[in-house]
Amino acid sequence: MDLGRRLAAEALGSGLLLVAVVGSGIAAERLSPGDVGLQLFENAVATAAALVAIILALGPVSGAHLNPVVTLADRVYGGLDNAEAGAYVVAQFVGAGTGVVVANLMFSLPAVELSTKARPGSLWLAEVVATFGLLLVVFGVVRSGRASMAPLAVGAYIGGAYFFTASTSFANPAVTAARTLSDTFAGIAPGSVPAFVAAQLLGAVLAVGVTRFLYPDQKPRNSL
Numbered sequence: 325m326d327l328g329r330r331l332a333a334e335a336l337g338s339g340l341l342l343v344a345v346v347g348s349g350i351a352a353e354r355l356s357p358g359d360v361g362l363q364l365f366e367n368a369v370a371t372a373a374a375l376v377a378i379i380l381a382l383g384p385v386s387g388a389h390l391n392p393v394v395t396l397a398d399r400v401y402g403g404l405d406n407a408e409a410g411a412y413v414v415a416q417f418v419g420a421g422t423g424v425v426v427a428n429l430m431f432s433l434p435a436v437e438l439s440t441k442a443r444p445g446s447l448w449l450a451e452v453v454a455t456f457g458l459l460l461v462v463f464g465v466v467r468s469g470r471a472s473m474a475p476l477a478v479g480a481y482i483g484g485a486y487f488f489t490a491s492t493s494f495a496n497p498a499v500t501a502a503r504t505l506s507d508t509f510a511g512i513a514p515g516s517v518p519a520f521v522a523a524q525l526l527g528a529v530l531a532v533g534v535t536r537f538l539y540p541d542q543k544p545r546n547s548l
Contacts, residue, residue, distance in 0.1 A: 325385060327408060327430050333386035334412050335379045335419030341390055342423030343430075344374035349509035350431045363509060364411035364486060372483030378474035388475075391496040392416055393528035397459055400532055413498075428506050439504050441509030444490065446520035450491035457528030458495045460535060461545060467539040497521045 335527040348370030369437040384398045387403075392413045399409040425435045461481045465474045494500045494512070500521055504514045506517035512520070 327411065330408075331411055331415040332385035332505045333382045334389060334415040335422075337380065337382045337386070337388055337390045338416045338419030338498055339423035339426065340376060340378050341371075342499065343427045344378075345371050345499065346424050346427035346503065346506050346508065346510045347430060348374075350427065350433070350506075350509075353429075353509045358534070364492065366435045367509065368486035368492075370485070372479040375479050375482055377477045378481035379478060383475065386412075388485075390416060390498075390500070391458075392461065392497065392498055393455060393461055393524055397463065397528055397532050401463070408418050411483060416498040417501060420498040421505060424502045426506075433506070433508070434461065436505050437507040439507045441507070441512050442512045442513045443516040443520070445516070448523040450489040451480040451494060451520050451523035452527040452530070454485050454489045454491060454493035454495040455524040457527075458493075459528055459531035463535045467535065472495040491520070494520055497524055500524070 325488070331519060341532075349363070351370075352366035356362040356366065372525040373391070378390070382388040389398065389412060395404065395409050395416070398404050399406065404412065426434055428437065455544045458478070458481060461477050462474060465477050477505060482493060482495070485495065494503070500512060500517055501509055503512045505511075
């Protein structure tokens, strides 16, 4: 498939993912004021469900990485070359930022409003765990020849990780950066981003190593 079409799919998918993440967070705040647990549940369910649908729709086009660390891991495994991986990452960041703007506008908020929601650097371990688990799920499913199950596996993992990680599982540098653009439930203050992204990269490195150890002979049969 030509690169332009794949990049369009990555940008569109990343945008729709952020519409789901931020939009459902705003809706949850308005529908369930004062109940943070319920807000998180609503945000998690909406995000997980949307993620399954997006991967099913766009996976055949680009692999539906929607995440720079997935793309970088795929580059390590030889699924993409350097130019393709770099272009994927750019498309993911652009799409994610655009998705946040759309979500803000849908709910009659400023298109861009920098988040003031500080998320402490002490959550770094949670982001290592969240990203490690996500990539283990993605590449474990693919390398074991069950790529058709990846959309359900990824959606289930992210939905669960909203609750079992202290950081609510960002696990995605593009998502993390884009969420600085909305001062709402799903937002993150710009100052919190570097620690989160560093932890995500560490989690990705660990996941690549462990996946290679667990599946030493298998090569990815196809993308998500």
